[in-house]
Amino acid sequence: MPRFSVIVTAQGLAGRLPTALDSVLAQSFTDFELITAHDTPGSPAATVADEYATGDPRIVRTPGSRAEGMHAATGTYLLFLNATDVLTPGALAAMDARLQETGEVDVLHLAHERVPWWVGEPVAEGTADGDPTDVRRPVWATAYRRAFLADHQLAFPEGHFTDIGWSGAVTLAAGRTAALDTVCVRRHERRPSGSDRPTPDAQRQLLDQVELVLRRAAEQELDPDTSRALFDHLFAEVLDTAATSCRRAFFRRAGRLYRRHRPAGHRTEGLRNRLLSRGAYATFRALLGAERRTEQARAFATRAARRWRRGHPSGPYRRYLRRPLDENLAVYAAYWGRGYACNPAAVHRKARELAPHIRSVFLVREQDAANMPEDVESVVIGSRRYWEVLARAKYTFNNVNFETAMVKRPGSVHVQTHHGTPLKRMGVDQIEYRAVAAATGSFGRLMERADRWDYSLSSNAHSTEVWSGAYPSAFTHLEYGYPRNDRFYTADPAEVTAIRERLGIPQDRVALLYAPTYRDYPRDVSAQFDLARFCAELGPEFVVLLRAHYFLEGDADLRQAVSSGRLIDVTASRETEDICLASDALITDYSSIMFDYANLDRPIVTYADDWDVYRDTRGVYFDLLAEPPGHVARTQDELIRVFTSGEWADERSAGLRDRFRERFCRFDDGRAAERVVRRVLLGQAEEELPPVVPLHERLPVPAARPAVVAGSRTHTPAR
Numbered sequence: 026m027p028r029f030s031v032i033v034t035a036q037g038l039a040g041r042l043p044t045a046l047d048s049v050l051a052q053s054f055t056d057f058e059l060i061t062a063h064d065t066p067g068s069p070a071a072t073v074a075d076e077y078a079t080g081d082p083r084i085v086r087t088p089g090s091r092a093e094g095m096h097a098a099t100g101t102y103l104l105f106l107n108a109t110d111v112l113t114p115g116a117l118a119a120m121d122a123r124l125q126e127t128g129e130v131d132v133l134h135l136a137h138e139r140v141p142w143w144v145g146e147p148v149a150e151g152t153a154d155g156d157p158t159d160v161r162r163p164v165w166a167t168a169y170r171r172a173f174l175a176d177h178q179l180a181f182p183e184g185h186f187t188d189i190g191w192s193g194a195v196t197l198a199a200g201r202t203a204a205l206d207t208v209c210v211r212r213h214e215r216r217p218s219g220s221d222r223p224t225p226d227a228q229r230q231l232l233d234q235v236e237l238v239l240r241r242a243a244e245q246e247l248d249p250d251t252s253r254a255l256f257d258h259l260f261a262e263v264l265d266t267a268a269t270s271c272r273r274a275f276f277r278r279a280g281r282l283y284r285r286h287r288p289a290g291h292r293t294e295g296l297r298n299r300l301l302s303r304g305a306y307a308t309f310r311a312l313l314g315a316e317r318r319t320e321q322a323r324a325f326a327t328r329a330a331r332r333w334r335r336g337h338p339s340g341p342y343r344r345y346l347r348r349p350l351d352e353n354l355a356v357y358a359a360y361w362g363r364g365y366a367c368n369p370a371a372v373h374r375k376a377r378e379l380a381p382h383i384r385s386v387f388l389v390r391e392q393d394a395a396n397m398p399e400d401v402e403s404v405v406i407g408s409r410r411y412w413e414v415l416a417r418a419k420y421t422f423n424n425v426n427f428e429t430a431m432v433k434r435p436g437s438v439h440v441q442t443h444h445g446t447p448l449k450r451m452g453v454d455q456i457e458y459r460a461v462a463a464a465t466g467s468f469g470r471l472m473e474r475a476d477r478w479d480y481s482l483s484s485n486a487h488s489t490e491v492w493s494g495a496y497p498s499a500f501t502h503l504e505y506g507y508p509r510n511d512r513f514y515t516a517d518p519a520e521v522t523a524i525r526e527r528l529g530i531p532q533d534r535v536a537l538l539y540a541p542t543y544r545d546y547p548r549d550v551s552a553q554f555d556l557a558r559f560c561a562e563l564g565p566e567f568v569v570l571l572r573a574h575y576f577l578e579g580d581a582d583l584r585q586a587v588s589s590g591r592l593i594d595v596t597a598s599r600e601t602e603d604i605c606l607a608s609d610a611l612i613t614d615y616s617s618i619m620f621d622y623a624n625l626d627r628p629i630v631t632y633a634d635d636w637d638v639y640r641d642t643r644g645v646y647f648d649l650l651a652e653p654p655g656h657v658a659r660t661q662d663e664l665i666r667v668f669t670s671g672e673w674a675d676e677r678s679a680g681l682r683d684r685f686r687e688r689f690c691r692f693d694d695g696r697a698a699e700r701v702v703r704r705v706l707l708g709q710a711e712e713e714l715p716p717v718v719p720l721h722e723r724l725p726v727p728a729a730r731p732a733v734v735a736g737s738r739t740h741t742p743a744r
Contacts (some may be wrong), residue, residue, distance in 0.1 A: 029057040029117055030100030030171070034091055034107045035070030041108040041213065041494065042073045043645075044457065048111035050083070054118040060085045062094035069490045069646070070108070072688075076648050092181045095174070102133070102168045109213045110165050116209035120168060127203040131173040132195060134202065135209040137166035140456075157202055158254040160192040160238065161262055166210045169195065185227035186234050189262055193238030196255070197245060216453065216472060216497040223266055228275040231266055232282060235259050239286040252288040264297050268313060273306055280304040341409055342430075345416035350436055351384075355420035355706065358388040358427065360444070362406045365389075365397055366599045368442035368482065369422045371508030373401070375698035380706040386414050396599070420706060426474040433477035440705055441478040441500070442508070445617025446488050446689055450644035452495030458644045461545050472498065480705065482507065484620070485691045491646055503704065506697030506717070512602045513624045514695030516726045524607040525729055529593055530568055535730060537563075537668070538608035540572040542616035544635075546642050554634070554661060560591040562665050570595050570608055572618075609728045610673060612664070615639055619654050620689045625725045628674045629654040629682060632664050654685035687720060694718040 031049050035042050042061075049059050061074035061084065071088070078084040087097045091105050102124070106112070116135075124133065137150055150166075173179075177198040182190040223231070242255055263279050280301050287293075293302050300309045355376060357369040365373075365387055373385050387403040388411060397403045404410040419437055421427065424444040433439065452475070453468055455461045462468075478500040483489040484507040492502065530536050539556075560569050573596040595604050605611070605621065610628040613619050615636075619629055631653045639645075650657055655678045658664035667673050696715045703709040 027056050027058045027100040028054075028121060029102050029104060029168070030060060030098035031057055031104045031106060031112070031117075032060045032062055032091060032094035032098060033110075034094065034105070035061070035063040035068075035074065041454065042070055043077075045106060045108050045111055046073075046077050046084075048113075049106075050077075050081070051114070052112060052117045053115055054121055056121075057083065057117060058085055058098070058100055059083050060087060060094045060097055062087050062089055062091060062097075069487050072652075073647060076651055079651075090181070095181075098171060101171060103171050103174070104168050106165050106210070109215060111211050111213075113208055113211055116207070119207040120205060120209060123203065123205045123207075127201075129170060130201040130203040131170050131199040132202040133168040134162060134204040135166045135168065136204075136206050137163065137210040137212065138208055140211060140213045156254055156258070158196060158251055159258050160189055160196055160255065161258055162192060163212070164188050164191060165212060173199070182234060184230045185223070186231040186262075189231065189259070190234035190237060193234070193255075193259070194241065197238070197241050213456070215494075222270045225272060225275070228266060228270070228272065231263065232275070232278055235263060236282055236286075239282065243286070249288060249290060253291050256286065256288055256291060260298065260301070264301065267301075267309070268297075271306075271310060271313060276301070276306045276309060277304060342412035342416055345413045346432055346434065348417055350419050350434060351417045352419050353383050354414065354418045355383050355385050355422065356388060356414050356418040357385065357422045358406075359424050361425055362388055362390040362393065364393045364599045365401055365403075366601070367424045367444050368508045369424055371511060371698045372422055372440075372442065372701050375508065375702045376706055379699065379702045383420070383706055386418075388415075426471075427477070429470055429474060431477070438479050438705060439477050440480045440482065440503075440701065441475075442482045443488070443492070446484055446620035447491045447495070448615055448617060448620075448645055448647070448649060449639075450495070450646065451491065453497065454491075454495045455644065458642065461643060472496070475500075482697075482701070484510070484693050484697075485689045487646070487689060503701065504692050505700040505704075505714075506692035506694060507621065508698035508701060509602055510621050510624050510693040511695045511698050512606065513621075513693070513725050514723060516606055518727060518729075521606050521726060521729050524603045528570070528595060528598075528604075528607055530570075530607060530729075532729075533566070534568040535566055535610070536568050536570055536608045537610050537612055538570045538572060538604060538622075539612045540616050540618045541614050541632075544639065544643075546638065554632075556592065559661065559665060563591070563668055565591075567591065567668065568593060570604060572596055572598075572601070572604055606726060607729070609730050615643075615645075615649065621693075623654055623682060623686045624690050624693050625728070626682065626686065627728055628678050629685075630664070630667055630673050630678075631655065631657045632661075633657055633659055634661070652685065652688075653681055655681050690720060692717055694723055 033042070033045050033049070046059065046061070049057070061078070063071040063074045063086070074084075074086050078086050085097055087093050094105075095103060102120075120133065120135070124130070127133075139150065177194075179191070179194050179198065181187050238259060239256070242252060247255070260279075260283060267276060267279065280303070283298075283302050287302070293299050296312065297309070300312065355373075357373050359365070359367045359369045369387075373387065376383055376385055385402065387397065387401055388406050389397055389403045391405045391407075394403060394405055404414055415421075415427070415431060416434075421437065421439045422442055423439075424442045426441075450458060450461070452471065456468060475496040475498045478496070478498060480503050481492050481496070481500045483492065483502055483504045486504070489502045489504060525532075525536070541554075556569070556571070560567075563569070569592045571592055571594045598604060601618070605618070605625060608627070610630065611619065611622045612630050612632055613622075614632050614634075619631070622629060631649065633650060636650060636659070656667050656672055658667050672678065694717050696718075700714045703714055704711070
């Protein structure tokens, strides 16, 4: 029997789950079992739990919630965490030492910290002087003796506000309790959003839990001081909820409970408590309104001062904001104005076909304006026309965020298209990675921009879950696929041949697209990957297409010249989809291009020479080396061998790719742009949109050398 059972529930937060699990597995005190209670089997959180459980006997997996995790536990003491919680180093050792001092207590309260969601210093919360009747103590910072819970048949209630009912029952049943001053648990708070407001049903369940605790307390005939303290803690929770969303039925029932269960000799203190005890709903609402207006005025003054400090847009923009929205104007931008590219460009093309009444304008940097297609209307970022269309557009599309100065007007519709499936941590999930967080800047400012989103595009369920946690705001997910990937299904072989001719790829060569990603740490590219040697040792039947990350344009080490003609630098091309179509296989490290390229069902080789550093510095959502889209090479010699031996296109490569496609290519079927245009610009209902074609029924465009790729499932290509 282990000393501790640590039960971790995922609650859909797959992005944070690895950090929580790592904090438990890294404990110096090893007499524990780790139980992962995840949601739906096959979900991103369940996949992460499965990865960790492989080969580690300390990990027990169970579907469901804390109740199922408690049922599976065998430890002497239980500790309930979720994906936003981490155990501090030495936490279990400190808990064991404290229990050695106190003996077998029923409940051990732990000191803990709350880390604000945006950034900043943790807020410590002590326990030694805490009130033992405080039912608002966090469940995640408490250890419970399993035998005590079993003896009293204590279980988590169903529904909302279960912690109040659970803690109340534990408080009333516990005999001996103790506290530990050492900070053992650190919680990373989630950003509050409009969806966090309790529904009428949730409020009803809160009062059900409060009433249940009060009745049990009355049956036990507690001493007066304990009874009054418990009463105050329960109604502090009720009043906090009422302040968030106060409905008449909730307030009246809460008032009746207050009057019915108020302990003898209890003195009602505080204006809110007195109004509740009297049932003065109208006055209570008026008080909340006055408090809210005061807070709004302060917030407005703070925002105004902030805008003044960073320079608010010029007068013309403010004047344009006073004009009505143009119901037939859509604005598009990609990669901070770097040109006509990615998902916004794909939606733009489809909008001109299906919604010609919508005027479509692309935003572009001045240095990139000359490269825009002649038939695409564009305006230069920062110009007077830029501020006019930005102020008046009914619809806006971007694969990154518009600048902070942009005002999200009522009635406007903003679609965040994103520009890749996330492997690396994104949004507020970057907070705990200091180097990345420093480069990101203010997370509060980041979320102000995310709050402008009405829709967020996803190409797979993994992305949907990540965007929900990384950008906690009130947008709607559009699981339509990525419009830029439509061409992988709609292009024809003649287009592929033409692209190869334009890029100068010899007809008899196998074209390998090499597309590395950006690093957030110093890296000597030429020392770690000798591109000239790689091209030379591959042999004459291969040619390498070099596609450097747009943050690395002009990197002399990465884009060194190769005089043999075995390297073609395609970094300057904005048409990433064309380059993918022209190639026969992909070599990448951790770039999101792998998720898009997998739609082509062509071989992918992962070159992961610095995976450990990248994972620990940047943070990732899943173990790429455990679930790769094809063969993995950790050194350049291994990478060369993968290609010279023919392994890159063997049966194992195809099998790994099939599993990868099943997880990450679920919604990409060639009609993503059409679904976006019909839903957003034409206002069609979901049931009117083209359904997603099942993966096994799709036919991506074949490679220029189909014998190589098709034959990869049966034999290695001849050399």
